[in-house]
C-alpha cells in the first residue's frame with residue numbers, strides 16, 4: 695500500500711503516509727494517511743456530508759462571498 699501510494703498521504707499527496715486509516719464502522723483498512731489528514735477526518739467524525747459543508751464554508755470565505763448557505767441548503771447537515 696505504501697509503495698502504491700508513492701509513500702505519501704492518500705488525501706493531500708504531500709506529507710508522508712504515516713497512519714493506517716480504518717473505516718471505524720467495519721474496521722476495514724482504507725489507505726495510509728499523514729498525521730494531519732488522519733486527524734482531520736477524525737475531527738469531522740468521518741462524516742462526508744460534514745466534510746463537504748466544511749469545504750464549501752472555507753471556499754466561500756476565500757472567495758469573499760460568504761452571505762449564507764447555498765439556496766435550499768443549510769451549512770450543516772440536517773439528517
Ligand SMILES: [Zn+2]
Pocket residue numbers: 703704705706707708709727728729730731732
Ligand atoms: Zn495528508
